[in-house]
Amino acid sequence: MSNKAAGRKRAGEIAAEYRQRGEFLNWFEALYATAEENPDAVPWADMQPNAHLREWLERERPDGRGQRAVVIGCGLGDDAERLAQNGFDVTAFDISTSAIEWCKKRFPHSSVHYTAADLFAPPEGWLFDFVLESYTVQSMPLELREKAIAAVAGLVAPGGHLLVIGRLAKPEARNLNNMPWPLTRAECDLFKTHGLTEHHFEDFDDGENPPVRRLRVEYRR
Ligand SMILES: C[S@@+](CC[C@H](N)C(=O)[O-])C[C@H]1O[C@@H](n2cnc3c(N)ncnc32)[C@H](O)[C@@H]1O
Missing domain, CATH: 3.40.50.150 (Vaccinia Virus protein VP39)
Structure with a gap:
């Protein structure tokens, strides 16, 4: 799996985890904060x-x-x-x-x-x-x-x-x-x-x- 594909998978997992809790927007901060300035971790970057x-x-x-x-x-x-x-x-x-x-x-x-x-x-x-x-x-x-x-x-x-x-x-x-x-x-x-x-x-x-x-x-x- 490419780094970008791995980033997409991880982003989907974070979004789903927050969504299950009824939170639709907080996952964005979680994604950026844990990306450690690696753009591959941000699918749209x-x-x-x-x-x-x-x-x-x-x-x-x-x-x-x-x-x-x-x-x-x-x-x-x-x-x-x-x-x-x-x-x-x-x-x-x-x-x-x-x-x-x-x-x-x-x-x-x-x-x-x-x-x-x-x-x-x-x-x-x-x-x-x-x-x-x-x-x-x-x-x-x-x-x-x-x-x-x-x-x-x-x-x-x-x-x-x-x-x-x-x-x-x-x-x-x-x-x-x-x-x-x-x-x-x-x-x-x-x-x-x-x-x-x-x-x-x-x-x-x-x-x-x-x-x-x-x-x-x-x-x-
Ligand atoms: C799919 S990304 C697109 C980012 C950028 N516009 C691009 O095209 O690369 C959506 C962006 O919107 C931000 N965002 C989501 N909900 C928002 C809100 N309610 N207010 C401000 N920014 C929000 C996210 O943090 C994320 O950076």
Whole structure:
């Protein structure tokens, strides 16, 4: 078994153990804290910006100067660092304090404001011109989806943009025993019930073998 496959197995076991106790989110901190700064122990840690974010930035070329951006569930910080390159004033938060400490060690001279925070209880008054949600909602069980989508939408300032990147599936194609649980079209439509307009919905197979169905959606307020 590769180191990454072993990391995936271990992550699944930690998540299941917490889930059995009815805890849906605390396992993230347990995972990062016991990873001992080994990225192989964190299944989603590619140690480089998300390819679908990079491609979108290269295509859209947003000018982030004077714009506040936030990265939700920032993990080890690569997407936040990439957004900062476009001039955004970036805040990146994660529920795991160990993940945030790891980001600060990886990027000691970064302009990104790394902070531990819970999407479900963000600091008062947080509103951003650009919000990136990449793979965090899909890591939450279905019980938390509606609340998570409302919380993500709640961070978008008037006139602001939200970019959502993740897996996409039909409800019947989701294996509820195995994380991640891809978003469905109906779940994506919930963003529109929170004052956002869908600007561009991309539904595509990525270049992995076998290909994975993905979504990349831009909403605007
Ligand atoms: C699947 S990982 C994705 C990480 C990163 N966005 C990426 O694409 O590599 C989900 C991340 O969301 C964080 N997270 C989960 N629930 C959260 C919450 N309620 N508030 C903030 N972060 C959360 C986890 O700690 C984890 O780092």
